[in-house]
Amino acid sequence: MKSVTTFDLQYAHRFYGFKGEAQYLHGHTGTLTIEVEDSVNMGVNMVFPCNEIQKTAWNVLKNFDHATILREDDPLLPAILEVYEKQGIKNGAPQNTMKGEAFKTELATAYPDCRLVVTKETMTTEGMIKIVYELLKDKLNISKITFTSGVNAATEDYKVSKTIDRCPLCGITLNQNGVCPKCGYRKNN
Ligand SMILES: [Zn+2]
Numbered sequence: 001m002k003s004v005t006t007f008d009l010q011y012a013h014r015f016y017g018f019k020g021e022a023q024y025l026h027g028h029t030g031t032l033t034i035e036v037e038d039s040v041n042m043g044v045n046m047v048f049p050c051n052e053i054q055k056t057a058w059n060v061l062k063n064f065d066h067a068t069i070l071r072e073d074d075p076l077l078p079a080i081l082e083v084y085e086k087q088g089i090k091n092g093a094p095q096n097t098m099k100g101e102a103f104k105t106e107l108a109t110a111y112p113d114c115r116l117v118v119t120k121e122t123m124t125t126e127g128m129i130k131i132v133y134e135l136l137k138d139k140l141n142i143s144k145i146t147f148t149s150g151v152n153a154a155t156e157d158y159k160v161s162k163t164i165d166r167c168p169l170c171g172i173t174l175n176q177n178g179v180c181p182k183c184g185y186r187k188n189n
């Protein structure tokens with residue numbers, strides 16, 4: 001069975017070098033759907049509580065919300081950074097509070113202080129799916145990611161082979177000692 005969670009992300013990007021309207025900087029509300037697959041945890045009769053999937057994923061996804069997403073070789077990147085620098089907002093601003101945790105993977109680097117994500121490849125819907133899977137695959141048993149943005153949509157299925165040990169009382173992942181970090185349940189009690 002699967003638990004399915006959806007997120008809205010508002011962001012600006014462009015397809016650098018692309019011959020079409022998308023070569024101009026523009027914005028979207030994108031919708032990301034993450035499907036988590038596992039056995040049904042009989043204690044709570046759920047695969048995984050969706051608010052917990054939301055918490056785990058949003059920690060990372062916050063970086064893409066109200067952010068500008070540019071490819072690493074896009075000349076807009078140094079231009080924007082120069083403006084932010086001159087304005088004194090490159091390294092943060094008191095009003096920039098809804099920040100995600102900075103991350104760096106093969107495919108993307110997040111700079112929450114100036115709300116930028118720098119990507120290796122063009123941030124298409126396919127590109128976003130690859131980035132999100134890389135960021136969350138070790139935290140959640142992801143079986144499918146779908147991303148839609150404007151008229152573009154992409155989806156990818158993943159093979160799930162492991163089962164995560166979950167609390168029978170609140171459904172969240174037990175830590176390595178078999179203890180629930182939320183309610184304190186102990187597996188071998
Ligand atoms: Zn676009």
Ligand SMILES: [Zn+2]
Binds near residue numbers: 168169181182183
């Ligand atoms: Zn618990």
